[in-house]
Amino acid sequence: MMHAIKTRLKILLIVFFTLIIAGTIGFMAIEGRSFIDAAYFVIVTVATVGYGDIHPVTPAGKLFTMVLVVTGVGIFLGVIANVTEIMLARREVESRMEKLNMVIGVFFSEVGMKLLSTFTGYDPNFEKIREELIVKATWTDENFLTVSKDLKNYDYGVDIHLVDLEGMRTFLLDKRGFLLGLLENPVLLEHQSFTDLLRAVFHVLEELSSRDNLTDLPESDKAHLTGDIKRAYNFLINEWLDYMKYLKNNYPYLFSLAMRTNPFDRSASIIVK
Numbered sequence: 001m002m003h004a005i006k007t008r009l010k011i012l013l014i015v016f017f018t019l020i021i022a023g024t025i026g027f028m029a030i031e032g033r034s035f036i037d038a039a040y041f042v043i044v045t046v047a048t049v050g051y052g053d054i055h056p057v058t059p060a061g062k063l064f065t066m067v068l069v070v071t072g073v074g075i076f077l078g079v080i081a082n083v084t085e086i087m088l089a090r091r092e093v094e095s096r097m098e099k100l101n102m103v104i105g106v107f108f109s110e111v112g113m114k115l116l117s118t119f120t121g122y123d124p125n126f127e128k129i130r131e132e133l134i135v136k137a138t139w140t141d142e143n144f145l146t147v148s149k150d151l152k153n154y155d156y157g158v159d160i161h162l163v164d165l166e167g168m169r170t171f172l173l174d175k176r177g178f179l180l181g182l183l184e185n186p187v188l189l190e191h192q193s194f195t196d197l198l199r200a201v202f203h204v205l206e207e208l209s210s211r212d213n214l215t216d217l218p219e220s221d222k223a224h225l226t227g228d229i230k231r232a233y234n235f236l237i238n239e240w241l242d243y244m245k246y247l248k249n250n251y252p253y254l255f256s257l258a259m260r261t262n263p264f265d266r267s268a269s270i271i272v273k
Contacts, residue, residue, distance in 0.1 A: 042072070
């Protein structure tokens, strides 16, 4: 919707400025006015101000002015209407994104932080990136971008033989109603990556809950579950980093708490020192 409005506004602006230029040239040629007077007359005419200090005196000039009024005023009002619509639409998008980030915060409080601690505990190579995920108060957007790029090249590993599948199933089943409620939230349509994360986590839940016995799985099935967990792990850690950036830029007090409970920082403490 926003894209369509912006496209329409661009077209109207092109037509509007073309009309201003054409009107200025036409008024100079017909009425013999200077460039400044002609431009001034055209702008106050299409803006419906019409001070009356400059006005056409020739029949051709009056006819030209009537055409300018009929076409210019409508285009000018169209520009104003579209600018207003964009401002209102942007405000609406910001409001929805604010609500979405509240939902993301609740997700990490209820499910995400526990899963982060669990998944990283099964990753034999996690120490390679642990230090990069210790977010500091001094971080800038550039720091977040650098870590995000590094994470794209990281091979998220999961040693399935270390995974407590039964414990993970019990935890996710306990949170099933909560996860379903999040998936039904229409505001998620505004955030594709978080939607992908929820679907990946919910898929792990479905895979685990569909098996009667998780203790004697064949290696082929364990390999399948490894892929499912790695997918959720990947989405989760990247979404957490984006959420930390959002808190850093918008809610310093929540960011302070997030740093003091960072699951990757072994020295993190809820106690403010």
